Amino acid sequence: MKALKGSAILAAAAAVALFLAGCTNAPGADNTTPNATVPVAESPLLGTWQLTSFFGANGETVRAVAGSVPLVTFERTGKVAGSVGCNRFSADYTVSGTRLAIGPTVSTLMACPAPPGLMDQEQRVFELFPVTAGYTVAGDTLTLLDRTGNRIMTFDRAPATTNPPLAGPTWRLAGFADGVTARSALASPNATLIFSPDGRISGTTGCNDVSGAYATNGTALSIGPLAVTERACLDPAATAQEREVLAALGSAATYAIQGDRLDISDAAGSRTVEFVRVA
Structure with missing residues (x-):
């Protein structure tokens, strides 16, 4: 009797396994995430x-x-x-x-x-x-x-486009990447940048003034080195924002302008900071 009972349990388990397998392969079912098997x-x-x-x-x-x-x-x-x-x-x-x-x-x-x-x-x-x-x-x-x-x-x-020139407008910080997290810019203090036609960049992080050089070649962008004043940010959130924005500018590799938006990306293609045109 014990052996028969054990066999019955095994048979039931096998039947359940077959039923579940049938459910998994049912039309429209998709219980897995595709692997990037194609480059x-x-x-x-x-x-x-x-x-x-x-x-x-x-x-x-x-x-x-x-x-x-x-x-x-x-x-x-x-x-x-x-x-x-x-x-x-x-x-x-x-x-x-x-x-x-x-x-x-x-x-x-x-x-x-x-x-x-x-x-x-x-x-x-x-x-x-x-x-x-x-x-x-x-x-x-x-x-x-x-x-x-x-x-x-x-x-x-989307049709291929040529980036408008960076120089001229005032760009206000709209967002930045804090590690892997996208964050919106603080409403105050306000961070802005101006790219001049002579290859100079100036602005403020919201706490400190920044200035330096930049260069473009097509969509390629390099910024720095930057000179930064040394005032202390009274708000810890402003301090963190300043740190991330300066790091993003220092790692700039490409840029894209779409309408009133300026996106700056690093060499890996990750967008690190975003600005909007204000003037």
Whole structure:
């Protein structure tokens, strides 16, 4: 009887295992995250794409907000980054064939009241990234799919652009990367930079004045060495912000200007600091 009972238990366990295996392989089920078995450098995802539509919360197809420039860039480093109209974001992604996984997303925390619907668009796109399970590229159109193959976002390939010159405007700090975390700039004290046509940079971290040299070559950017005054920041948060911004400027390798936004990235392609044009 004991042996029979043991055999029955083993048979039941085997049946459960077969049932679970069948569930795992059921159509539409996707319980794994794809590994990057195909080098990212070979993926048609690479490049910058502009959002054209997305799957709305009520099941409708929603066109991208008019007047916004929602751009996302899939980088060779396995990062996807950009802005869907307001805040800068970044996330890791993995790709294997036509399978794609994105997330989690980190972003700055600015409020953008105009144009209407911009914040709703951003929130919805951030909700759709984690449920992305696949993609197709047909010509200059990228379509992201959920695990059942439903279309959840569409993009058009963004045309190649030439960066406008850095020199002239005053740029106000909007956000920076604190290690792996994207943070919004403090409302006060205000940090600003001015790039002069003669190759000089000047401004303030919010606590101290900075000045030095910079050089550009296409999208390449080098900054420094910088001279910094030695006033103490009374606010510990301002001290931390100053430290991260100075480190980001010192490690600058490339820059990109989109509308009124200036992004500076390091040699690994990670965006480290963001400014907005104020004058």
